[in-house]
Amino acid sequence: MSEASLPSFWQRLQAGWWYLYGLSLCQIGLRTVDRDVYRQAVRAFDRSLAAWPDLAIALYRRGLIRGRELGEYHAAIRDLDAATCIRPDWPDPYLQRGLFHRFNHHSRAAIAELTEYVRLAPPGFWRTEAERILAQIQAELE
Known part of the structure; x- marks a missing residue:
């Protein structure tokens, strides 16, 4: 991604905040085994990606939650495909x-x-x- 296409500082800050919130919800989900908490984490990653669509780590984490905890195989593969398109050597x-x-x-x-x-x-x-x-x-x- 070129610097010209980077989101603004505030968009990156917002994306980072939602990403970290999603991670915290994943940790809660691991302790509670509550699928609703995992769905909230997916929504947090959605908000992160709304602010910064090319944030590969958010796509990756959303894909993990969808695939492992929610059993959404096809959605997980789409997220992981998108992360790979952004960072093909990861x-x-x-x-x-x-x-x-x-x-x-x-x-x-x-x-x-x-x-x-x-x-x-x-x-x-x-x-x-x-x-x-x-x-x-x-x-x-x-």
């Missing part, structure tokens, strides 16, 4: 899309996403885990 959305595809029985899509994650991710636990899941999926397909 590995995390690829991992989450791969896991969502895996859990929704879309093995070939999971392979593509997890392979890209492994290509982009630094060494560590999640990269090793993605490699393990890839091997498992490929063995299941054979």
